Amino acid sequence: MALSTSAPALAGLRPVLNALPALTRALVQPASAAATTLFGNVEQAPKDPILGITEKFLADTNPIKMNLGVGAYRDDNGQPVVLDAVREAERRVAGSHFMEYLPIGGLRDFISESVKLAYSDDAAVLREGQVAAVQSLSGTGSCRLFADFQKRFMPGTKVFIPEPTWSNHFNIWRDAGVEFAKYRYYKPDTRGLDMDGFLEDIKRAPAGSVFLLHACAHNPTGVDPTPEQWRQLSRAMLERGHFPLFDMAYQGFASGDCDRDAASIRIFLGDGHRLGVSQSYAKNMGLYGQRVGCLSVVCDNKRDASAVESQLKAIARPMYSNPPLHGALLVTKILQDNDLKQLWFKEVKGMADRIISMRSLLRKRLEEAGSPLPWGHITDQIGMFAYSGMSPEMVDALAAQHHIYMTRNGRISMAGVNTKNVGRLAEAMHAVTSGKL
Numbered sequence: 124m125a126l127s128t129s130a131p132a133l134a135g136l137r138p139v140l141n142a143l144p145a146l147t148r149a150l151v152q153p154a155s156a157a158a159t160t161l162f163g164n165v166e167q168a169p170k171d172p173i174l175g176i177t178e179k180f181l182a183d184t185n186p187i188k189m190n191l192g193v194g195a196y197r198d199d200n201g202q203p204v205v206l207d208a209v210r211e212a213e214r215r216v217a218g219s220h221f222m223e224y225l226p227i228g229g230l231r232d233f234i235s236e237s238v239k240l241a242y243s244d245d246a247a248v249l250r251e252g253q254v255a256a257v258q259s260l261s262g263t264g265s266c267r268l269f270a271d272f273q274k275r276f277m278p279g280t281k282v283f284i285p286e287p288t289w290s291n292h293f294n295i296w297r298d299a300g301v302e303f304a305k306y307r308y309y310k311p312d313t314r315g316l317d318m319d320g321f322l323e324d325i326k327r328a329p330a331g332s333v334f335l336l337h338a339c340a341h342n343p344t345g346v347d348p349t350p351e352q353w354r355q356l357s358r359a360m361l362e363r364g365h366f367p368l369f370d371m372a373y374q375g376f377a378s379g380d381c382d383r384d385a386a387s388i389r390i391f392l393g394d395g396h397r398l399g400v401s402q403s404y405a406k407n408m409g410l411y412g413q414r415v416g417c418l419s420v421v422c423d424n425k426r427d428a429s430a431v432e433s434q435l436k437a438i439a440r441p442m443y444s445n446p447p448l449h450g451a452l453l454v455t456k457i458l459q460d461n462d463l464k465q466l467w468f469k470e471v472k473g474m475a476d477r478i479i480s481m482r483s484l485l486r487k488r489l490e491e492a493g494s495p496l497p498w499g500h501i502t503d504q505i506g507m508f509a510y511s512g513m514s515p516e517m518v519d520a521l522a523a524q525h526h527i528y529m530t531r532n533g534r535i536s537m538a539g540v541n542t543k544n545v546g547r548l549a550e551a552m553h554a555v556t557s558g559k560l
């Protein structure tokens with residue numbers, strides 16, 4: 124309906140009259156919830172590719188169900204474990220502290236023990252005061268602090284992330300607003316390291332890029348460079364002036380030896396790199412829910428280290444103010460006391476060894492089940508996960524037909540495999556892969 128301009132009395136009503144068709148539509152077709160509620164326009168977020176598997180597992184009521192999704196250690200009875208070293212540390216900590224706030228950067232003793240564990244007790248960079256370090260909220264929190272630091276103080280740099288990697292790495296750098304690219308890491312046909320691709324991508328990346336490296340027990344592939352390959356990678360990165368950031372979520376968990384698992388970092392340090400390290404005590408001390416970790420950055424000198432540390436605290440303060448106390452006290456008690464530390468070394472080796480033996484057993488059971496496929500990669504890989512090579516459809520069939528849950532990239536959390544369930548797992552894997560892998 125058009126309104127005549129010669130009718131001044133009606134002119135004020137013009138907007139209402141012109142809106143009539145829309146109003147009529149609104150009355151005839153009731154508005155969707157999206158238009159009528161405050162958050163009606165908020166879409167459901169997609170499920171997390173790892174923690175979403177636990178939700179599916181919990182919803183399955185079949186008693187034979189198996190959760191091989193999230194990387195969380197279980198004993199041979201499928202039960203979560205609290206290490207004896209942690210129990211003893213808890214006993215010593217109980218009642219011994221006030222529940223005061225920690226400083227923004229966390230517990231000083233915890234940090235100094237953590238960086239020694241990563242870099243070695245006698246690392247020159249520690250003696251020279253070149254290391255900026257703060258306590259963090261486990262591995263995710265460390266990576267996120269670094270990503271925010273990168274955004275502010277390494278402007279225009281990209282982060283290069285291995286293909287494949289832990290799915291949360293993408294979320295972390297995306298949310299920090301840092302541009303990311305992938306580098307070649309894994310070769311599906313050899314089920315091994317794509318060393319040539321990796322080196323080529325190091326050369327091609329813009330000088331001064333950040334390279335995210337898994338210090339050991341690469342998640343999800345379980346494929347690590349050898350010490351000689353790390354040396355080559357280190358030299359190639361030095362030439363291009365790249366900044367290596369080591370995500371070390373599994374120190375001790377790969378080989379059972381904390382020094383051996385930190386070899387990559389120490390090779391890079393020896394070559395004179397400035398680098399970052401994200402440490403987590405979730406897996407190696409079983410402190411998953413305590414959210415305890417450490418982020419450290421090796422700088423050129425003491426002045427820079429102090430400035431970098433102050434900026435890391437400035438990032439942490441508005442994000443979570445200061446980190447939690449309890450887990451940091453437990454770690455400190457263990458690392459400061461030689462007897463407890465030795466007990467912990469023994470226990471972390473025990474966990475690593477159990478996983479290594481489950482790899483052999485799974486491979487053996489697959490062969491006994493009559494699988495004609497090559498399963499050597501299960502025993503060649505290292506760390507918490509077996510990157511099986513199964514397709515997303517095979518993984519879906521394992522869940523639907525056998526109540527066995529794992530991430531859709533075919534990653535099996537070997538920490539959830541035990542002498543009681545390995546046979547059923549092998550039979551089920553054989554059934555869904557028959558002749559197709």
Ligand code: LMR
Pocket residue numbers: 173174192193194195289291342
């Ligand atoms: C995993 O990869 O399963 C673990 O690191 C747990 C997690 O937070 O994703």
